[in-house]
Amino acid sequence: MTPKQSKSVKGLLTHRLLTWLRLSDQPIIKVYRGYGNNKCLTVNGHVLRRSAFPRTKYRDNKLVNLLAVIRLFLVKPYPNTRVRLTCAGQTVELIADDNGFFQAEIPTPEPVAPGWHPVRAQVLSQTLPVETILAQGEGKILVPAPTTFACISDIDDTFLISHSSTIAKRLLVLLTENAHSRSPFDGVVAHYRLLAEADSGPATNPFFYVSSSEWNLYDYILEFSEQNGLPDGVYLLSKLKQFFQLLQTGKTKHHTKFDRIKRILETYPDMRFILLGDDSQQDPTIYSLVVQHFCHQISCVYIRRIEPDNRVATESLIRQIEAAGVPCCYFTHSEEAHQHSVRIGLVAS
Incomplete structure (x- = not known):
């Protein structure tokens, strides 16, 4: 078996194992719920090379529960990636840290109405000659109403x-x-x-x-x-x-x-x-x-x-x-x- 064939077999076995564990080996960007005021919106997120697929079924089975939680800790960060965020008509770009984490502040020149506002996120290539979107995601940001x-x-x-x-x-x-x-x-x-x-x-x-x-x-x-x-x-x-x-x-x-x-x-x-x-x-x-x-x-x-x-x-x-x-x-x-x-x-x- 040639080195190239060996690498191909290893990749296939790895892919099958990840599939069995319900893990994705494709880049994703997770955008967590953010918050803000009339001047600035704050949003957090992660860029990941490997992540768990969302759980859709819940059974009273301790082994299934065990594997489901373990999967959440088998994630693999995608460090130092270029991230673009767009919300309330504003766009910012930043670089995620070594752990794939990013925290962005999006300035808002005009007042933003109270409520939840969608935020769009993109992971952009840094090595390809033409800008390529490696992953996309969405989240939302809360601007609270003036309450007590x-x-x-x-x-x-x-x-x-x-x-x-x-x-x-x-x-x-x-x-x-x-x-x-x-x-x-x-x-x-x-x-x-x-x-x-x-x-x-x-x-x-x-x-x-x-x-x-x-x-x-x-x-x-x-x-x-x-x-x-x-x-x-x-x-x-x-x-x-x-x-x-x-x-x-x-x-x-x-x-x-x-x-x-x-x-x-x-x-x-x-x-x-x-x-x-x-x-x-x-x-x-x-x-x-x-x-x-x-x-x-x-x-x-x-x-x-x-x-x-x-x-x-x-x-x-x-x-x-x-x-x-x-x-x-x-x-x-x-x-x-x-x-x-x-x-x-x-x-x-």
Whole structure:
């Protein structure tokens, strides 16, 4: 067998394996939900050489669920690619980073109407003599209507039961369940929907979901949220991980979460925000820092009680938040958070 034939056979076997795993070996561009104001639109995305096909069927089969999640971590970034984005009549070009990730700011010389706006993305060749489009994708960007307030929520163990403080339990749930079989905490969806609709007029209060979960799980989390009726919103996750990093899922440098929240608050300086998180990791510390820097923009902080060992430290941070004049609720059941929202006038009784 000649080297050329050997390479051809290897390529065929690789293609068949990827097909069996429901993985694509064609370049794609994923555009995540973005957000913006009248001056600038912010959009995030990834360019990938290898990616998982979207899941369309959900069965209560642990092996199928295991393979479905593993596929999400078998992605292969397409680094340093040229990306073109078009939204609201404006076009920008940029280069994705070494991990295939890009974050773009699209200036808007004219005011943009509130609502969701489509964004078109293209991956362009850099070596071919004639410009060639290697991949295309679409996403959408939210420009919120002027409402009373907005919400920034964590995901794992805030509304999605995840066992984040114990890596073995987290992996067991992640690898054996799927976006349709997992459950939110009792009452959390009702509370979130009340916050989305409260005192907002014809619009709804925007939701931003900011998490330490990696971008690999974006479609998984979005499917879970839609399946359970959580308020529509923007999802800002953490750095893409490879298969060998699967044991580190959900663990990232938490200062990046503060930076993402800071960026949202700076984008909407006239909005007041409700922060929702839990005590399983670093939400109390991060939200305390947010209150220190943006006290005038924070209406309330909600922390779900998950980890008994963190209770004393969390209560200390809550006292700091309340000392700054921001109401805070440290709760076990979502009904407690709901009643607190009623008492302080966030939602109607």
